[in-house]
Amino acid sequence: MHISRFSSLLAVTGALLLSGAHAWYCDTTVDGQRFDLTALDAEYRVLVSSHSTPPTVTNVTLALNPCRQLKVNRDLESQDQCPSGTQVCRTTSIIKGEVETITEVVTYAATNPGQKEEADVSLIEGEKKSGVSVKIFGGHDNEGKALSTRIDFICARSIDIGEPELVDSEGRLLVLSWSTKYACAGTLNKGGSGNSSSGGWGFFTWFFLIIFMAIAALLIFTLFLNVQRYGQVGLDPVPTMDSLRDLPYLAKDFANSVMDLIRGQGMGRSGYSAV
Numbered sequence: 064m065h066i067s068r069f070s071s072l073l074a075v076t077g078a079l080l081l082s083g084a085h086a087w088y089c090d091t092t093v094d095g096q097r098f099d100l101t102a103l104d105a106e107y108r109v110l111v112s113s114h115s116t117p118p119t120v121t122n123v124t125l126a127l128n129p130c131r132q133l134k135v136n137r138d139l140e141s142q143d144q145c146p147s148g149t150q151v152c153r154t155t156s157i158i159k160g161e162v163e164t165i166t167e168v169v170t171y172a173a174t175n176p177g178q179k180e181e182a183d184v185s186l187i188e189g190e191k192k193s194g195v196s197v198k199i200f201g202g203h204d205n206e207g208k209a210l211s212t213r214i215d216f217i218c219a220r221s222i223d224i225g226e227p228e229l230v231d232s233e234g235r236l237l238v239l240s241w242s243t244k245y246a247c248a249g250t251l252n253k254g255g256s257g258n259s260s261s262g263g264w265g266f267f268t269w270f271f272l273i274i275f276m277a278i279a280a281l282l283i284f285t286l287f288l289n290v291q292r293y294g295q296v297g298l299d300p301v302p303t304m305d306s307l308r309d310l311p312y313l314a315k316d317f318a319n320s321v322m323d324l325i326r327g328q329g330m331g332r333s334g335y336s337a338v
Contacts (some may be wrong), residue, residue, distance in 0.1 A: 084122060089130035091195070093186050096248035097210070098195045099217060103245060104130040109227050111153065119159045125171075127151040127227065129197075129214055132174055145170045150199055151212045151237065171237045172212040173201035186248075187215060194218045194246040204235075212237040216246035 090098040111123040126133055126145075133149050143165040151172035156165045183198040194217045202210030213236060219225065225243035232238075239300035 091184050093184055094193060096186065098216070098246065098248060099329055100243075100245045101130060103241075103243065104128065106133060107227055109229055109239070111229060111232055116157070119157045121155065121157050123153065123155050125151060125153050125227075125229070125232075125237075127172075127212075127239075129227075134315055140164075142168075144168055146173075148201075149173045151202065153232075153237075167205070169202075169210070171202040172199040174199075181188045187217065192217050193248070195248070198236075202237075208235065210235050210237070212239070214239045217242045218244070218247040220244045220247055 066323060073100050089104060091098055106128050107125060109125040109127070111125055112121075113123075114121045131150070133145070133146070133152060135147055136144055144154075145168050149170045149172070150211055151170070153167075153169040153171055154165060155167040156163050158164075182200070185194050185196050187194040194214060194215065196215045198211055198213040200209075200211045202212065204210055214227065215230075215238070219242035224245075225241055226240045227241045230238040230240050260270060
């Protein structure tokens with residue numbers, strides 16, 4: 064029983080990884096590029112449409128928070144707002160004079176309370192624009208059919224917070240575009256709000272580079288000492304495993320040779336040497 068549950072957990076985790084799903088808190092890393100959008104953590108309103116329907120006006124608006132669930136409005140009845148856990152809510156209301164009557168609410172993206180938000184996150188790469196695209200699931204219409212929301216965060220270094228703009232609301236996928244400097248990628252090892260596009264070397268790259276340099280230094284070191292100490296020529300100076308045991312003594316001889324060379328230059332012998 065425990066093994067089967069563990070196998071199921073692994074399968075689900077693998078599927079999420081392959082699908083590009085990320086725990087979404089407005090701070091994510093995609094292909095080594097970090098996007099910190101936490102500065103956008105607030106609730107926003109987007110007017111979808113406004114129609115004159117005398118003697119009333121019919122408005123359709125979106126309420127969303129790109130980073131977390133919307134707060135429950137204590138001043139509204141539960142049936143006049145999307146349920147707890149909603150991240151993107153569409154509201155249709157009829158306004159007559161100063162009286163507003165809500166006629167429909169639809170959840171376009173939601174998360175389960177107490178669980179990590181999951182989203183499909185992908186890079187936006189093009190000649191004219193770049194950034195990160197986030198698709199948030201969990202929405203449903205009043206018939207129970209699935210809905211979702213995609214927000215394309217576009218890098219715009221001259222725009223601070225910016226605001227969401229409606230692109231498409233006709234299908235079951237709501238699409239928004241959001242231009243902001245916080246959508247400009249940083250690097251995994253840099254942190255911050257992401258204004259740098261240069262990458263860094265990873266741990267294993269540095270590790271193998273250091274090992275390579277150490278081996279190269281050892282070969283050059285032993286070759287030098289074999290020539291200087293034993294007068295070997297041709298392939299004879301190439302170090303063998305036996306010579307590695309003499310490494311401490313070779314290091315001492317190398318240090319002495321360097322010191323003698325320095326002392327000789329400091330004394331200014333003008334080319335004369337001892338016989």
